[in-house]
Amino acid sequence: MSTETTKRQPLLRYWTTRYLLTLFTGLLLIGVLTSFWLRRSAVQRRLVSLKALAAGTAERVAGPGGGLQLDRNLTGEIGRSQRLLGLGTDLFLFIVNPENRIVYSTPDRPPLALLERITIPSYVEEGFQQLKIGPQSRFYILKHTIKAEERWLGAVYVIYPHRQINTNPEEVDFLFFMLGSLAALGWGVIYLLTRHLTKPIQKVAAAARQIVEGDYRQALDPNVRETELYELIRAFNDMTVRLRQLEALRTELLAGVTHELKTPVAAISGLVQAVRDQVVTGPEAQEFLALAAEETTRLQRMVEDLLAFNAFAAGELRVEKTLCPLNALVQEIAAQWLRGQEDRQVKIEVRPLPRDPLIATDQLRLRQILYNLFNNAEQALAAVGKTEGRIEVTFDETKEEIRINVTDNGPGIPPAEQELIFERFFRGAAKKGRVRGLGLGLPFSKMMAQALGGDLYLKSTSAHGTTFTLTLKKHS
Numbered sequence: 001m002s003t004e005t006t007k008r009q010p011l012l013r014y015w016t017t018r019y020l021l022t023l024f025t026g027l028l029l030i031g032v033l034t035s036f037w038l039r040r041s042a043v044q045r046r047l048v049s050l051k052a053l054a055a056g057t058a059e060r061v062a063g064p065g066g067g068l069q070l071d072r073n074l075t076g077e078i079g080r081s082q083r084l085l086g087l088g089t090d091l092f093l094f095i096v097n098p099e100n101r102i103v104y105s106t107p108d109r110p111p112l113a114l115l116e117r118i119t120i121p122s123y124v125e126e127g128f129q130q131l132k133i134g135p136q137s138r139f140y141i142l143k144h145t146i147k148a149e150e151r152w153l154g155a156v157y158v159i160y161p162h163r164q165i166n167t168n169p170e171e172v173d174f175l176f177f178m179l180g181s182l183a184a185l186g187w188g189v190i191y192l193l194t195r196h197l198t199k200p201i202q203k204v205a206a207a208a209r210q211i212v213e214g215d216y217r218q219a220l221d222p223n224v225r226e227t228e229l230y231e232l233i234r235a236f237n238d239m240t241v242r243l244r245q246l247e248a249l250r251t252e253l254l255a256g257v258t259h260e261l262k263t264p265v266a267a268i269s270g271l272v273q274a275v276r277d278q279v280v281t282g283p284e285a286q287e288f289l290a291l292a293a294e295e296t297t298r299l300q301r302m303v304e305d306l307l308a309f310n311a312f313a314a315g316e317l318r319v320e321k322t323l324c325p326l327n328a329l330v331q332e333i334a335a336q337w338l339r340g341q342e343d344r345q346v347k348i349e350v351r352p353l354p355r356d357p358l359i360a361t362d363q364l365r366l367r368q369i370l371y372n373l374f375n376n377a378e379q380a381l382a383a384v385g386k387t388e389g390r391i392e393v394t395f396d397e398t399k400e401e402i403r404i405n406v407t408d409n410g411p412g413i414p415p416a417e418q419e420l421i422f423e424r425f426f427r428g429a430a431k432k433g434r435v436r437g438l439g440l441g442l443p444f445s446k447m448m449a450q451a452l453g454g455d456l457y458l459k460s461t462s463a464h465g466t467t468f469t470l471t472l473k474k475h476s
């Protein structure tokens, strides 16, 4: 079987690993997207701060008299703004006059490589621009013109290293810390929940194993909060109760069969022994032997029934269907059954269908089924000593099937026995000691009916009579 080759894992590991994987992938994705977004907004913020620094400085140095106001406090003020705006120290700011000469810079000495470029800053336009110096260093350069009363007084340049603008903001660290804790929490929750779920399932599995070993006294405590688990445990407990009942029934039924088979053997042995020991002689001995022969035949028939049933149950016997007119067939079977014994106490009546339908069926099996039903009806009637015993055979026709109803006006089947009559070897209490039999008639008949593509079931039963219905498929 393919299920044997599947690799199995404990529920706990299976779920926790699965869940963890999904959780991690999901959180990682969220983390990457969010950190990307965070970084972008951090860059935006930094650029805005740079602009503010440049604009503030331009305003500060635009002197009212039309000249640049570069006093001693300037460097300190710029440094303060820089700190306030969170721009760090790695920044270079300089101011040019209208002739493009650098008149101020902070820090005082700009890096040499930078200076080469910024001595010709005129090509830089107002606003941001990226500047690449050498293979590794990239800078942002920001230009802000200094104006006072519509006069151009020069420009402020801010040069900021690219790597500084892109540094991992603290928010990203925090984000990953949060996501990490979330993953740990999620994993913990699923671990605990799964462990909680696994326990009752393990209990059911262990109890089921006990049952496999033949111990039917398993009862699980259905005191769980989850509906599904509750249902599982309840169903399991019901199942064990049912198994116990079936086991008890089987023992009882087996005792019944043994008894049925033992009785004739004991009778035969007694009769034969009496003749051999010459307890009886002459014509009486002949009579004893005739009785013994009769018992032998009965025993033989029972054993034959048993063998036939087993053969059929093992699937060794097949049904052979032929097309036959149903009305005529059933009428003939009923007539034959009636003639089968001289002193029949019952009448049998067949009410045929208005149009005799042709139906594909196994005549022999149909005969066996109907004989079983007729015999049961007759025996039920005899048990209560009813003299006007009547068996009625009627038909119902639907689109797909034909139902044959066999009704008697016997004593009916007690409610407690109704669901057991199709059980192998089951015999009603009223019949057990009175009529010999193995209790195989109904189960065998049902099996045959199903092999024919139909079914046999108890339709109704009451103190006024019993109806069994045999269904046959019209087209099969």
Ligand SMILES: Nc1ncnc2c1ncn2[C@@H]1O[C@H](COP(=O)(O)OP(=O)(O)O)[C@@H](O)[C@H]1O
Binding pocket: 372, 376, 377, 380, 408, 410, 411, 412, 413, 421, 426, 427, 428, 429, 430, 431, 432, 436, 437, 438, 439, 440, 441, 442, 443, 466
């Ligand atoms: N028509 C019926 N009326 C009353 N009881 C019936 C009828 N048919 C069957 N039964 C009950 O069903 C039981 C099982 O029937 P069956 O399987 O034919 O076994 P058996 O006839 O050997 O007892 C019978 O023992 C009897 O108690």
Ligand SMILES: [Mg+2]
Binding pocket: 372, 375, 376, 437, 440, 441, 442
């Ligand atoms: Mg029977």
